Amino acid sequence: MAEPRPDRPALIDPRWARWAIFLFGMAFLVLFVALPVLTIVVEALRKGWDSYFGALAEPDTVAAIRMTLTVAAISVPLNTIFGVAAAWCLAKFDFRGKTILMTLIDVPFSVSPVISGMVFVLLFGLQGWFGPWLRAHDMKIIFAVPGLVLATMFVTLPFVARELIPLMQEQGAEEEEAARMLGASGWRTFWSITLPNIKWGLLYGVLLCNARAMGEYGAVSVVSGHIRGLTNTLPLQVDILYNEYNMVAAFAVASLLAGLAIVTLVAKSMLEWRYADQLALTRR
Amino acid sequence: MTIEVSNVSKSFGAYHALNGVSLNVGDGELTALLGPSGSGKTTLLRIIAGLERPDGGEVLIRGENLTKQPLRDRRVGFVFQHYSLFRHMTVFENVAFGLRVRPRKERPSEREIARRVDDLLSLVQLDRLADRYPAQLSGGQRQRVALARALAIEPKVLLLDEPFGALDARVRKELRRWMRKLHHEINVTSVFVTHDQEEALELADRIAIMNSGRIEQVASPAEAYDRPATPFVSEFLGFANRLPCRVERGFARFGDMLVPAELEGYAGDAIAYVRPHEIGLARLNGRADIGRATIDSIVALGPDARVDLAYDGQRIEVLIDRERLAELGLNVGEPCAISILRAHVFKAA
Amino acid sequence: MAMTAVAEPRSVRRWNVLPGFGLSLGFTIFYLGLIVLIPLAALFLKAAELDPASIWKILISPRTLAAFRMTFGASAIAALINSAFGLLIAWLLVRYRFWGRGIVDAMVDLPFALPTAVAGVALTALTARNGWIGSLFAPFGIDIAFAPPGIAIALIFVGLPFVVRTVQPVLQDLEPELEEAAATLGADRWQTFRKVTLPSLSPALLTGFALAFARAIGEYGSVIFIAGNRPGETEIVPLLIVIKLEEYDYRGAAVIAVASLLAAFLLLIIINLLQRRLGAHRG
Numbered sequence: 001m002a003e004p005r006p007d008r009p010a011l012i013d014p015r016w017a018r019w020a021i022f023l024f025g026m027a028f029l030v031l032f033v034a035l036p037v038l039t040i041v042v043e044a045l046r047k048g049w050d051s052y053f054g055a056l057a058e059p060d061t062v063a064a065i066r067m068t069l070t071v072a073a074i075s076v077p078l079n080t081i082f083g084v085a086a087a088w089c090l091a092k093f094d095f096r097g098k099t100i101l102m103t104l105i106d107v108p109f110s111v112s113p114v115i116s117g118m119v120f121v122l123l124f125g126l127q128g129w130f131g132p133w134l135r136a137h138d139m140k141i142i143f144a145v146p147g148l149v150l151a152t153m154f155v156t157l158p159f160v161a162r163e164l165i166p167l168m169q170e171q172g173a174e175e176e177e178a179a180r181m182l183g184a185s186g187w188r189t190f191w192s193i194t195l196p197n198i199k200w201g202l203l204y205g206v207l208l209c210n211a212r213a214m215g216e217y218g219a220v221s222v223v224s225g226h227i228r229g230l231t232n233t234l235p236l237q238v239d240i241l242y243n244e245y246n247m248v249a250a251f252a253v254a255s256l257l258a259g260l261a262i263v264t265l266v267a268k269s270m271l272e273w274r275y276a277d278q279l280a281l282t283r284r
Numbered sequence: 285m286t287i288e289v290s291n292v293s294k295s296f297g298a299y300h301a302l303n304g305v306s307l308n309v310g311d312g313e314l315t316a317l318l319g320p321s322g323s324g325k326t327t328l329l330r331i332i333a334g335l336e337r338p339d340g341g342e343v344l345i346r347g348e349n350l351t352k353q354p355l356r357d358r359r360v361g362f363v364f365q366h367y368s369l370f371r372h373m374t375v376f377e378n379v380a381f382g383l384r385v386r387p388r389k390e391r392p393s394e395r396e397i398a399r400r401v402d403d404l405l406s407l408v409q410l411d412r413l414a415d416r417y418p419a420q421l422s423g424g425q426r427q428r429v430a431l432a433r434a435l436a437i438e439p440k441v442l443l444l445d446e447p448f449g450a451l452d453a454r455v456r457k458e459l460r461r462w463m464r465k466l467h468h469e470i471n472v473t474s475v476f477v478t479h480d481q482e483e484a485l486e487l488a489d490r491i492a493i494m495n496s497g498r499i500e501q502v503a504s505p506a507e508a509y510d511r512p513a514t515p516f517v518s519e520f521l522g523f524a525n526r527l528p529c530r531v532e533r534g535f536a537r538f539g540d541m542l543v544p545a546e547l548e549g550y551a552g553d554a555i556a557y558v559r560p561h562e563i564g565l566a567r568l569n570g571r572a573d574i575g576r577a578t579i580d581s582i583v584a585l586g587p588d589a590r591v592d593l594a595y596d597g598q599r600i601e602v603l604i605d606r607e608r609l610a611e612l613g614l615n616v617g618e619p620c621a622i623s624i625l626r627a628h629v630f631k632a633a
Numbered sequence: 634m635a636m637t638a639v640a641e642p643r644s645v646r647r648w649n650v651l652p653g654f655g656l657s658l659g660f661t662i663f664y665l666g667l668i669v670l671i672p673l674a675a676l677f678l679k680a681a682e683l684d685p686a687s688i689w690k691i692l693i694s695p696r697t698l699a700a701f702r703m704t705f706g707a708s709a710i711a712a713l714i715n716s717a718f719g720l721l722i723a724w725l726l727v728r729y730r731f732w733g734r735g736i737v738d739a740m741v742d743l744p745f746a747l748p749t750a751v752a753g754v755a756l757t758a759l760t761a762r763n764g765w766i767g768s769l770f771a772p773f774g775i776d777i778a779f780a781p782p783g784i785a786i787a788l789i790f791v792g793l794p795f796v797v798r799t800v801q802p803v804l805q806d807l808e809p810e811l812e813e814a815a816a817t818l819g820a821d822r823w824q825t826f827r828k829v830t831l832p833s834l835s836p837a838l839l840t841g842f843a844l845a846f847a848r849a850i851g852e853y854g855s856v857i858f859i860a861g862n863r864p865g866e867t868e869i870v871p872l873l874i875v876i877k878l879e880e881y882d883y884r885g886a887a888v889i890a891v892a893s894l895l896a897a898f899l900l901l902i903i904i905n906l907l908q909r910r911l912g913a914h915r916g
Contacts, residue, residue, distance in 0.1 A: 009337055010355055010816035011728070011809055017822065018729060025725040026737070028718045032790050033740045035765065036755035043758055082664045089657035101661070107669055110897060112851025113749075114871040115890045118878060119672035122679050127883055129675060153668050176651055186652035215748030218853035222875060235750040235854070242754050242858065251758075254751040261746040265739050268746075335813050355816045362817040368810040372832040382818035385828070437818055 040258050043251035055241075055249035056256070064237035064253070070145065071220075071233060072213040075152040079209055080202070083160025088194075091168035092176065102165065108157050113218025117151045120223050124150075143225035148233065151219040156212045163205030164198055171197055200275040204268070211264040215257055285346045285440040285473045286311050287332060292341035294327055301327040303497040304341070309441075309475060309490075314467050316484035317477045319494035320520070325477045326445055328494070332475065333362045333443050345440055361439030361472070365446040367430040369418040375429050376401055376414040382437035404432040407466070424455040435470070444476035448483065460487055481521055485509070493517050515630045518557035525558045525600040529629065536629045539596065540573050545629040556627040560603035564623040565591065567612055574621040582609070582616055595622060679887035691888045696864050697873065700889075704870040705896070707781060708849035711788035715845045716838055719796025726797075727804045741797045744790050749854025756787050757859045779861030784869065787855040792845030799841035800834060807833055836908055843904040847897050 013021070045052055055061065086105060090098060108116065122128050124141035134141060141147045175197070179189040195202075217235040224231040232240065234257055241250035287309040294302040302324045309315045317325035330336045332343055334355040342351045350358055369378050383397045392400070405411045408428040418426055427447060434442060447463075448456040464487055467474060478484050484491045485505040492502045493516070501513040512518040519526070529536040529545075531554045536545035538556070547554065568576070577595035589609050591602045602622070614620050680688070691697060726738055744752065760767040760777035767777050777783050807830065815825040853871040861867045870893050877886035 007337075008335065008809055008813070010335055010813040013728070013822050021721055021725055022729065022731070025718070025722045029722065029737065029740055031766070032786075032793060033743050035759055036752065036790070037743070039755045039759050039765070040751065082661065085657040085664075086661040089654055089661055092651050093654050093658075095658070101665075104665055104669065107673070110847060110851075110901075111673075112853065112871050112890075112893065114853045114874050115676070115851070115894065118874060118886060118890060119676050121878060122675045122883060122887065123672055125883075127881060150668070154672065157665075157668060173651060180651060189651075190653070211746050215746075215751070217748055217750040218871065221854075222878065235748045238748075238750045238754060247758075250754060254754055257748045257751045258755075261743065261748070261751075264746045265742055268742065269735070269739050333817060335817070356819050356821055358817075359819070360817055362814065364810050364814060366808075366810065368808065368814040370811065370814075370829055370832075381815070381820070381828070385815075385818065385820040385824045433814075433818065 037258055037262075040251055040254050043247060044255040046251075047248050051248050052252050052255075055246075055252040058249065060232065061237055061249070061253055064232045064234050065256075067145070067148070067231070068214050068233040068235075071148050071152050072210055074149050075156060075213050076206060076210050079153060079156055080160045080206055082157065083162075083164050083205060083209075084202070086161045087164035087168045087198075088190075090165050091171075092173040105158050105161050108154055113155060113216065114222055116154045117219035117222030120147055120150050120154070142223050143231060145231065147223035148220055148231060151223045152213050152216055155216050155219050156209045159209035159212060160202070160205035163201045163208070167198055167201040168194075200271060204271050207264060207267055207271070211261065214260060287441055287473060287475065288344040288347075289328070289332065290342050290344070292328065292331055292338045292343065294324075294331060294336060294338050300497055302331070302338070305494075305497070305499055306341075307492055307499060307502065309473060312471045312473055313489045314464075314474045314476070314487060316488035316491045317475060317494060318479070318481060318484040318491050318520075320479060322496070323494040324497040325479075325494045329443050329445055329475060329477050332441070333360050334358050335362070359437060359440050361434030361437060361442040363427075363430045363434050363442070363444040363447055365449055367418075367426045367450075369426055369429055369433070371418050374415050374417055375405070375410065375421070378418070378429055379404055379432045379436050381433065400436065401432075404436055407435075407469075408432045422455075423451045424459055427451065427459065431466075435472075439472065442472045442474040444474065446477055446479070449478070449480075456483075463487060485521075493520060495520070512557065512628050515555060515557065518628050518630075523560060523601065524628075525560065525563070527556045527558060527596075527598070527600070527624075527627075528632070529554055529556050529627070531629060531631075536627055538624060539575055541575055541624055542573065543624045543627045545627065547629050547631065550631060553632040554629050555632050556624075556629045558600075558624055558627050560590070560601045562624070562626040563600070563602045564625055565602055565604055565609070565612060565614065566621045566623070567614065568619055568621050571621065574623050576619060577622050578619050579614060579616050593620070593622065676887055676890060679883055680891040683884050683888060688888050691885050692892055696868070697889060699865045700868050700870045700873045701892075701896075703781070703784065703866075703868065704850055704893075707784045707788055707869075708846050708852075711785050711792055711849050712842050712846040714785075714789055715792045715796045716842045719793065719841060719845075720800055720834070720838060723797050723800040723804050727801060741794050744793050749791065749852070750858070752790055752855040753787065753858035756790060756855065757783070760786060760859065778859050779867070781867060783859040783861070784856055784867060787859050788849040788852060791852050791855055792849050795844040795848060796838070796841030799844060800837045803834060803837040836911055839904060839908055839911070843901060847901060850893065850897050850900075 086101075089095075090101065121142055124130050124134060124147065126135070126142075128142075130141075141150065175193050176189050179193045180186075184192070214233075215235060216233075217239070220233055221236060221239070224233070224236055234253055238250050238253045238257070241247075241253060287307070289305060289307040291304045291306055292302055293300075293304050305324070305328060307315075307328075317328060319325045327336060331338050334350065334353070338351065342349055344350065345358075345360075370381065373381070379401045380397050383392060383400065386392075401414070402411065405414055408431055410425060410428055410432070413421065413425065418429070421429065431444075431447075448459055451459065460483060476487070488505060490502060490504055491508050493500045493508065495516045501508055501517045503511070503513070508517060509521055512521060512524075518524045527538060529538045530552065531537070531545050531547050532551050534545060534547075535542045536547075536554060536556055543556075545554070545556070566574070575595055577593040577600070580592040580594055580599070583590045583592075584606060585603075587606060588603050589606045591604060591609070593600050593602060600622075612620075683691075722737075722741065726734065726741075757778050758764050760783055762768065762771045762776070762778070764778070770777055775782070777786060811829055811833070812825050815829045820828065851871060853869075853875075856869055857872060860869060860872070862872055870889065874886045874890050874893075877883075877889065
């Protein structure tokens, strides 16, 4: 990140203004960011460390952890492949309808999570288009893992693509073309040339995609049926525990998710710091 | 308003932009700060304006020490290299800006402001464009708006940072001529920065030639060209042949040639800068006090010819009237005699 | 928000040299269609199963109207507050140097990274009558949690990064010469800010506001816990949709969902138009 220019006399704000801006800004951030995180920690540990770890070891919670990891393990790689494919055709080729395609990829961002989950209920729910067909074949999508995966895929679809598209566009196609001229096959070109060039942008996109996939609540809530032990992810588990007034447990699980968020942010910062130039290209 | 810069220094981290620079600009003068990039000329200009604070030294305008004065009270007009017009304001609003931000007590009425802006726009010949936005103007027009804007506040001094740098050659020439006329009309003490020596030579009353944070010479254009004070000025201002020589008893010796050298009391190795038109050409005629050279090429440049010669293992350029060259009947590949008419001699480093 | 203009690749007609065009485009469209387009189509088709009269009835029912009022009202207020403070924080991060600036910069991203349910329970605990913040206001009879202010608080939280991240790069790239020019012309810092800097930032501010607003309209997880969810009073549109789904009133849910999508879409168009008018003569 570029350094500000406090040495240019014309840009120096008066002292009182600097202090006021600093205090108001910091107060806002403390209020809205620091305090909530602090609250989670305090509430989770309200009854001590034993209760905390006890809550995390509950079978339902462990099942929720497993479910969250499973859903992420399926949706993130799939969306990554999608992201790479979309970036490949959008960045290296010219065709009509590019802008439309990019706008469509962005759609999940503008849709409320509840609606994101709801569309799958409309398709696969008991009264949905495929509902009777699924029932006849004894397959469940809604209120089962496939539903969770689909809803998560919908919501996190754009993340990797959004990072890779501007990056690959900026990089152009010259290197790939050169490789092809030298006789490399398509896949070889991709693995040896393209992938190394985009690896940091890819990692960044996967990181964000994963954070969202593990933390998604609204969409998953609609499709899951909240069946404990079976179709619960960690965010849903927080919901259940909270509604049972099991505060310590709810905040214990919340703290796991908050921890995940913080790890994501730290990793994000590190990536940004070390590979600023490459990532800056995606900021257009 | 005179400007006095005393011993100003400025560093940016480990980079020394200015090293103890001093300069005096007389009332109503148009002075150029000329030098290559990195010479410190823009930094000096910005320090005079108050856009940078010097690490040492002071700036006085009409005797007032401005170094401690806040920027907005200095009433210095500044024209930026890329104009820095306010894109969301019309030409009129841009020029009126300086008048509208004055404290209530000093602010003229809107009618008065309108009158002044119109006068200024007429002065810079842009009166019909008052309602346009900067994006709708050409580079040259934008530059004139920037000038009008700076003049609106009736500045004590006018400072211009490479004012014509971002324009194409033809527009630049026109604006130079126009600027010269304008300066005569309004007569505000002005300093401008440029790396283009032709611009400095054409526009300025006096030039300050800068190099690596120091001022090498301050003189009128003619004087700087005829009597360069340092090797750098000789090389920077116009082309000069660089010839090694030995100085003894007030003369510089080039092989068998002796030329008066303006180096008092020095004897030893030296470097001489000789302008292309200060070397004479002749047929070899047996005289001893000449240099022998071979003609490598002859290029016609309008009424003159540029003759490239090999002399003493070096390439030198000579500028000579084409008719005279024809009279001499010299051709490419032939040997000839050269005589050095005038040399600017400096001690060898 | 859609990605900004596509930078054209440096040469055209490349698909006879590089392979995989058909494969990648085909896969992309297939995947997109399967996961996004077909499901969304199902939504619109479901809503269309009702006749216009029934659709209208659902939309103007008191409960629906109250939910829309609540959602849009709170979202607008939250987006406005985020715009003001977002500008402040962006200024802080770009123009000032202070110890811990990197940490503060990372803090801005937390609402992005934190799961909405977690934010929901944390903010509720904080603003409930016995919470750290809630207890400060309780003696005055002001309820934050389980009341409209709570909804606004949650929406401010989720929208916080949008304005900061939209304004920050623009502020970073702002030519200092513009502010220097204003200063040489005699303007003080406040005048310079009002007349020169702010107009330069307003497109970015507007975009940030729109993004925060759009996000807030659809927000569910963080609001559900703090809202109290009383129909007609503190019920938000996404919740209304969920309730209809649980009642198996798929058509009703679809109608409200489509209405909410169209309203958000309309909002983005209006803001886009405003942007264009702002930028019209700027070149």
